[in-house]
Amino acid sequence: MSNVPSSSSEPSSSKVDFNVDGLVASQREDEGLFARDIDGQLIRVEKATATELEENVTLTIDGREVTVKKAQPTRDSQGNILRGEDGLPIPRPTTIYDAASEAFVRKPGDPHPIATLCHKEHLPPVGVCRVCVVEATEMTRRGPRSRLVPSCVQRVTNDMVVSTLRSEADPAAAARVKTASQTVIELLMADHLPENQTDAPGNELAAIAKSMGVAQSRFSPPPISRGQDDSSKMILVDHDQCILCGRCQRGCNWVKENKVIGRGEKGYATRISFDLDDPMGQSSCVSCGECAVSCPTGALQFQPSFIDTQLKRVRDDMIAGKKDGDIVGADELIKYPLFSGIPYKFLQFNGAAVVRRVLAKDDVLCREGEYGSTAFIILKGEFEIFLSSTRGAVRNKSVGGLRGLFGGLKTVVEKVGGKARLADVGAASLSEDQRILRNEEDVILGEMTCLNRYPRSATVVSTGEAEVLEIKRNVLHMLQRNAVSRDILDRVYRERSLRGQLSGLPIFNPLDDASKDKAAEFLKDKADLITVDPGQIIFRQGENADNYYVNRLGFVKVTQAYGRNERVLNYLGPGNGFGEIGLLSSMGNQFGSPVGTDSVAGVRTATCTALDHVELIRIRGEDFRELLETFPDLRNALATKAKEILSRDEEARGRLQAVEADEYLDQGLYLAQSLLVLDLERCTRCDECTKACADTHDGVTRLVRDGLRFDKFLVASSCRSCMDPYCLVGCPVDAIHRNGDSLEIEIEDYCIGCGLCAENCPYGNINMHGFPKQEVNESGKLVTVYEELDGGKLPVVQQRATTCDLCRSVDGKPSCVYACPHEAAFRMTGEQLLEMTKRTN
Structure with missing residues (x-):
């Protein structure tokens, strides 16, 4: 501030003009755009609003006019829209990088006009590497104003003109951007790119330098070495190649949520650290590999021996x-x-x-x-x-006879009635x-x-x-x-x-094939695909009806309030539609087919909630009404169905509640295809089931005689073979999957022991089992690998996930069931358990 000229003899600070055109105001405007978070990284101050999700912004990038939304929904690493507590998308500002992606990258392989190192579209931007610099020109009161800005965090504005280093519309601006980008690249090369990495595959710094024509750096290397860390059996850490882009941190902490990687030291010594600055191999790292996959340089690389072992x-x-x-x-x-x-x-x-x-x-x-x-x-x-006219479904069936009645299984393919979906x-x-x-x-x-x-x-x-x-x-x-x-x-x-x-869809059953195709064609471009998180309410009883929904994946719970009590009416699996009652009731007088008895026209008669991860096809109300106008047979059939639902008596509505539907749904039993159920009136707690399991699987039991109670039964902690198994989600090496011919969950020998499947299983039915690491020596003999520790030798212990496979790896006969001397152990589906509970009550 003291550098601002002033004609007065008074201190300059008392005479500074803070209007928009003043120098100080301009400086403050620039500095006010950013702040620093607790990690010292630059972040934007201004936040996007929900209204900006619908506002258009038109700008020009390299001479090409681009129209984008002023804000975009925030997405997770898989592209799913993140929502707030109100269920609405969380907005984030649309950046120059976003706009360039939309304008220039139309199909896989299209080159992006803006290079970047610290940013990836599945990660939140931080703007620390400055490789993605572009020249942005905006209009101010004093005329056009051009600045070099980081495109991954700079939000777009109307009439903005952007030039990248590849711009042919403004060669002078492109030259300025290229000079700035090359300087940044040279600085990074001097500090972080060894000679043996200049052509290394997967090294993004080397690839960008080559694309910009930078063969070597003019600058001197750093005065100190930050060293290497080879304590991990899976990942080699070379701190000297780390550019502190933060991609490994965001991958570990934001994508995988392991919360292991941070930063340590200061100045030239600054580096990534694990936990409380532990060596990587001694930290709480689960070896999922996300950090190495995210790293744009050679700072984090997979150990060659690990790659060879996994491939073998x-x-x-x-x-x-x-x-x-x-x-x-x-x-x-x-x-x-x-x-x-x-x-x-x-x-x-x-x-x-x-x-x-x-x-x-x-x-x-x-x-x-x-x-x-x-x-x-x-x-x-x-x-x-x-x-086929019927859909095959793999099921475990009783082998017959008395032993089969109490749990003996065989795997068969049953035919389930109905048209194939x-x-x-x-x-x-x-x-x-x-x-x-x-x-x-x-x-x-x-x-x-x-x-x-x-x-x-x-x-x-x-x-x-x-x-x-x-x-x-x-x-x-x-x-x-x-x-x-x-x-x-x-x-x-x-x-x-x-x-x-x-x-x-079942609602189209009253139509002939030609009408079905016509209805589907009408809705194809009007329907939306939405995802709903577990526990999220899709709509509430008493709200105005606006949309019709079709369940594409997952399960939806339907409840209805009676005074102070809420009763479970139903739970809907994939393929079911819901929400038609409120929409039809609002059209009853118009079409001469009222559907409500005591219902209020146009109002939801029940609350629908996602039980697990649900994917829905949403048809907007106006499109649904137009569909019914076009197909009267469909309208009449839906009206008849709605009348039947609304005229159910109290006993029918409470049917599920009478057999403890809340517990049945809350415990996830509706998803189970192979529960280990213990009849507590017969069970003597002899533990023969767990002993048999351990004896069958080399001393590693795959069940725990503990779990949740349902009526007089104990649902033991053993794999349930869920219809929608959470354990399969996110395995970095796809070592866990369902057997192709049956229900069993299999874990392959190349499991890396990251524990993600065990963490994902909501029922605690996957255990991490440690065992000494073994390798084949030069003589072809399997030997245990040892490491030096405190002057002695200890075996290198690693872990692997284990879960029940219904003894498929042995003989296909569940040992836990056959070993029970009191016929108290059963294998059954969740529906069978529900039916058994009804009979005993």
């Missing part, structure tokens, strides 16, 4: 399982446009996550009724989709002369089963020679981090599956 385990599993196909390595995969947005280190970490399969004519790609943990990227060829390929029912064909233009097959963990709903057969890439669930999750790849998956779903699901 996966190859051995493929050979043991007699699975066909060739493993596609990271160096080849990264050349495919669809995989260009996936970090090289992730592909390296999951060295066998993608398999190339070559099929001849009439080869089966996947079968209806199977559980699948993979999806298929179509490279060439054509596939035909086949449906084709979640994977987009048609609910077909006439005999109708065919569904898919080719490389459709990009992907089987993605819905891979994501929602339900059985495959169709059989896919090649019509000629074909080639696909079979990818695991964790690769598909990584694809969803990239907006362009995610848009492709959403488009494929909307064009195929959404239309098929709409035409197969």
